Amino acid sequence: MNTELLQRLGAAVAPSGAEHDVAALIGEEIAPLCDSISYDKLGNLIAVISPKRGEPRSRIMLTAHMDEVGFLVKSIENDGRVRISLLGDISTDTLTGRRVVFDSGAVGVVVTKPIHLMSGRERETTADRDGLYIELGNTSREETEDIVSLGDYGTFEPKFTRLRGGYVAGKALGGRACVTLLIDMIRTIREKGYDETMSDELYFVFTVKREIARTYYGADAAAFALMPDRAIVLDAAPSADFQGVPRERRGAHAGGGIQIAPADMKTIYDRSMFADAVECCEKYGIPYQYPPTADGPATEAQTIHKIGAGIPTLFLGLATRNLRSGAEIINERDADAIGDLLLHLVKKERNGYQQCLFN
Amino acid sequence: MFVQLKKFMMADGVSGDEKNVSAVIAAEIAPYVDEVYSDAMGNLIALKKGRGENPKKLMLAAHMDEIGFMVNYIDDRGYLRVSKMGGIMFNAAAYAEVVFASGLKGVLVPEPTVPASDYKSANVYVDIGAKNKKDAERRVKIGDTCRLSPSLTKLLNGRVYGRPIDDRIGCLMLFEAAKSAKRFENDTYFVFTVQEEVGVRGAKTSAFAIMPDYAVAVDIGGSGDIPGCKPFAVNLGEGIAIKLKDSMVISHKTMVDLMKKLADDNKVPYQFEILEKGGTDTGVMQQAGGGCIAGALSVPTRYGHTGVETIDMNDVTGGVRILAALCETKLA
Known part of the structure; x- marks a missing residue:
């Protein structure tokens, strides 16, 4: 993960409803790299990368929220x-x-x-x-x-601190790391030329109003307008590795890999996308873990998966300690793992056979 | 009908994992409709086209999914920890057999010192007989679902008990209506929905795709004739219940009046249901697109969401006749 970028994005003041500053920073980063970039009426920032050859097989929406608590x-x-x-x-x-x-x-x-x-x-x-x-x-x-x-x-007040062992601390880091990962992905696709061979059209949606959501998320408007074939939601997920939590309830923890959820209290994630993500991690040695329960806190997927005639959705969580505080702690290795897995959406194997996610 | 109901109940389908029950219903209903297909979330849709010009769209919905459990942790000794899928009560499910889609069986047991009123996912586990974690992982993965073992048994007076009557009885009623209606005056969509038990999710997306003019959900209701229950004007065996309201919907007056008329015309006994707590697919179907004329039929049910859900098949027979008559009515 590009931690220099994470540090800059983390410093932006952007509570729910006032995401424009961080949106502007993201726009600057990705505008030269995307086929198109636009804002919708709510303020969601939508960037598109289309396959260079042929008609897209399907349209995949990836979301990370821009806003933070405040x-x-x-x-x-x-x-x-x-x-x-x-x-x-x-x-x-x-x-x-x-x-x-x-x-x-x-x-x-x-x-x-x-x-x-x-x-x-x-x-x-x-x-x-x-x-x-x-x-x-x-x-x-x-x-x-x-x-x-x-x-x-x-x-x-933003303050970025490097701890030992790949851990970093600062406000809004869980959410902004997910934003950083999508930007990294866009850059890698262009630099490595994956757009020459990829088969899906990708919609990178940097969403608003996640932190104040109960039943309506900023992401809903984008999902309704785009009506993608699939969606992947990236977000911070609470790390439960502190004392006082019994071992069988600890589950995902910062430093333990991508948190891949089969279900939470408001969403049952698409069974085949979930299985594919786990299989892909196993195959390529990408560290992953499961959340402590299948009825944990809801994500943007809560509403996305029920938009229109239904959108199969996957959730990839970045385990975050001190979630929603002035010093959220994440581990760079977890972020890198999410970045690795995402590239398997677009990466082709040498023999021309596309492995990995959602085939 | 008993044999058909048993067939629907034996297929497993915990919320999110409805593939098996969907396959069974699809095969059974195919001969009676024009088209059978599934959507992105897994809802099963059987369409019977209406005769004549510009038929209206009638959506009949019953949910395929059932309450159950999802494995969220496997400990070193091979015990499984589970989360609830839907409103299943641990104290009603404790010390009972559970079964996975693979056929694997286990028993759901609370930790020994916990009082029954405190059973929750943190202190209840499933014992599949595994020797250790590795042994368990050979048969079960995180995210796998299991359910209370299915059963269906006859009681006195045409009454039956078992699980999951909620809502395979609704699926059966849709199937029997498709089979017995003499003609179809409307484009009739028999929709077997997913994920009702976890928050009426499948009906939302299927109704969006269909955009019905009229919609009726068929689900289990309650029964006010059991010892110690709250006053509730629905009794087992006194007829199918026409829903007036629940916590998610106020049934459309047009639909209530129509179902009442069809029941009277066909000499079918009926009752009216006002459910204080709980909702059905009706709530989200009513709000699809610009809205539609929605209502529901409830099968009076004792002991819902337990392993001994009890209904009277006479109520079911009447309900099927109303549904078939609805299919035969040219809706304007």
């Missing part, structure tokens, strides 16, 4: 503090005491009651969402209004 400015208090409304399912634990940035460029710190003043009960629970505010150092509403407006977006 917050919206809800009110500005008379004392200059900012109250926020959270975007996405975030534990307030991950926010308190954190440095944050606004899309206006302003910086602040999330503040809540210090532990010294907490009651016994308060110590045992996470901070109330309404009790959070952001301190900018101002003492009046006017001062704050000069740099922040109602409805401004913000998120964790």
Whole structure:
């Protein structure tokens, strides 16, 4: 994986609904490499690579979401503090005491009651969402209004850290690594000339509004408009390798390979795509693992697979520790494994017989 | 009908894995329709074209899938951990035989110290008799599904119990209607849907492709005549239930009135069902495209989602007559 690119994409401030900055960065990277690139009305970025020879056998959509969790400015208090409304399912634990940035460029710190003043009960629970505010150092509403407006977006301050053993940490890394993998794939297809021999038309869709989704995802609009024959959803998946989780519930963990899911609580993944992905990993020695349960959290596939007359869908998860925090941890080897597997969609063997995925 | 129902029930089809039951139904219904095909998700569609000019599209749906379990972990000693597929209750399934599509059998057992009210996927496992992980992996893969062993047994008064009556009884009723209708006035799509038990998923995509003018789902309902149950005005053996509402749909008045009229015309007893909890394929069919005139028939059922689902075959016979009469009615 191109970690330099990941670091740049990870630094972009793009909570759900304000994906334009990261979209612009992605656009710059891929525009010269794709046959076409466009935005739909919701803001999904859609890039197409067609086979250079012959009619495409089928049309495959690959998705990675651009957005991240964050917050919206809800009110500005008379004392200059900012109250926020959270975007996405975030534990307030991950926010308190954190440095944050606004899309206006302003910086602040999330503040809540210090532990010294907490009651016994308060110590045992996470901070109330309404009790959070952001301190900018101002003492009046006017001062704050000069740099922040109602409805401004913000998120964790970006800070990229290399840990040992191929692990990297930073905000939004799980999702942005998936974005990076699709960009890497586009580049590799062009550099290695896979477009000369590949048989499917590929739609790379960088989606919006995943983190705030319950029953409707930004990806739905793109899937409905494109009506592909198949879809592959890439996303961060929670890594369950911490203490206190019994061994049989741990399943996928950061550093353990691609997380390939047979099913989750909202989707049963296409049986043959699932089997093909596992077989391909086995054949080429690509590390993979299964999620801890078959009723885990939903993905964009929840709605994609039911669009139109139905779209067979596969999910490839990047195991991420501290998911939805200011320091998500992923392992580069897992990302590389996903990248390797994806190339088997387009790669031909020397004997001209296409191995691998979805034949 | 009993033998035919048994045939449908013996084929396995846990949600997402409906291929086997689909093959059985496809072979049985083919002689009575013009076209049989499957879609991307695996829904089975049998089309009988209507006579005359510009026939309307009538979609009849029953789901092929059944509740069950999916293997999500194999431990060192060869025990399997499973996730639920659909609303199956661990306490109703504990200490019972489960069977995989391969024919492999196992028993579903809770860990010994857990009280029955706390059974969940974290403390229940399947014992297939494997000696260790490697031994188990020779026969089972992560993602494989299993179900409670199928059975169908006659009780008194034309009543039967077994599993999975939900919703092979609906599949049977569609099949019997296709077989017994004397003429087809509408383009009638007999749709055997997938993944109903995990959230009415297959009906959504098949209805999108068909875009019906009229739609009727056939599924099991409840029964208000068992000890200790909540008040519910449906009783076993008092006729097929015409659905008025459930948690996903309000049946279209036109469809309710039409089914009521057809029942009266054919001297078929019926009841009305208002289901407080739960939905069927009707909910998503009604919302396909610009919407359609949708309703449902429910087979009064005791002990749904257990291994002893109990129905009265007299209710079923009446339901088939309403469905056949619907096929014979020129819809406007």
